[in-house]
Amino acid sequence: MKRGDEEIDSGFVERLAGFLGFDEERVQHLFEKIYLARNWGKHDYLFRFDKEISRIERGTVLYEKGDSFEVIMGFPKIRRAMVLDPTLKKHFSGLEKITVEEKMNGYNVRVAKVKDDILAITRSGYICPYTTEKAKEKLDLKFFDDFPELVLYGEMLGPDNPYVPKEIYGIDSVEFYIFDIREKNTGNPLPISKKHEILEEYGFLQVECFGEFPLHTAAEQITKIIRELGKKEHEGVVIKDPDMILAPLKYTSSQSNCSDLRHAFRFYNEAGRDYMLPRIVREGFQTVEWDENEAEFKKRYMQLGESILRPLRESIQSVKNGQRLYEEVRIRVKDPKTATEFENYLKRLGVDAIFEEPQPIGNEYLINIKKINKSTNDKTQAIWEGELW
Secondary structure, three states: OEEOOEEOOHHHHHHHHHHHOOOHHHHHHHHHOOOEEEOOHHHOOOEEEOOOEOOEOOOOEEEEEOOEEEEEOOOOOOEEOOOHHHHHHHHOOOOOEEEEEEEOOOEEEEEEEEOOEEEEEEOOOOEOHHHHHHHHHHOOOHHHHHOOOEEEEEEEEOOOOOOOOOOOOOOOOOEEEEEEEEEOOOOOEOOHHHHHHHHHHHOOOEOOEEEEEEHHHHHHHHHHHHHHHHHOOOOEEEEEOOOOOOOOEEEEOHHHHHHHHHHHHHOOOOOOHHHHHHHHHHHHHHHHHOOOOHHHHHHHHHHHHHHHHHHHHHHHHHHHOOOOOEEEEEEEEOOHHHHHHHHHHHHHOOOOEEEOOOEEEOOEEEEEEEEEOHHHHHHHHHHHOOOOO
């Protein structure tokens, strides 16, 4: 069969259909619609799901191993608690205690051993060359020899982060913080106690665990945690079943919502309504849940309004003055070749980016990158030239 200009071996389709439990016509359809697609270049033996299919998460990757396949499942969706107390008691009904961990603000990455290589896989199922270099540098790779059947799920954090750069964690460059360890093929997570045991054994960084709390008092405890996290502009928490049988929930701070909105409205034509509206709605629920008085409510809506209007005004003013809008990020690499590979990787993703000359820093190179936000630039310029909304 063909997918575009690519010939897909019919025997491969038959084997894959048998492995997935699909009929061959369905697998052919997935390839034709590019819902299932090859990775690029030297990683073209990896196939990734570009859409959730039959509970196989988007970003799941698979590859042939022997006469079968091996699968690295994508990131499971985590539902959001809009109000804490009733939601926790309903969702975790039957549990005596729940575990609360920090939800850190970076970009999701899975690190796994694939055909004798260690690869960093993005949420979408791509192999990022920059993240792969950093994962090999930051992690004790003996883990993957000892546990080849396990996958590390985590966040890459820090200012030298080309996707979600953050200065708030006191990280000099980038670090990998792990929040889950899951099995290949099933995607089943290890219980939290076992996860902690393994992470500590190998010296891996992990997201902060605030502890276990009785279910009937957890909402009050989490509210206190969220208030403290908000003061530091940290994102929020993930609330988990200690045995990782029930699905986790997430809950975020007001400051995180406003930080997201500041970025979204700076590049308003890239961020869609589905991104912006939920963050505003969260603020409405939280102010009622926390029973805020008029002074507290005023502080909240002033902060929210500024998060929307200030970056929007700055972007419009910049385009009016003839300036191009771009997002400044940076990477730090040991091998300049990695920067070249990362530049090509972004081009394949359709990201318009300008890479500045590498600056030597010790035994590494710092490269500043300008990511051009073409949609917002073009839309704003067109409006100034008289285009209707």
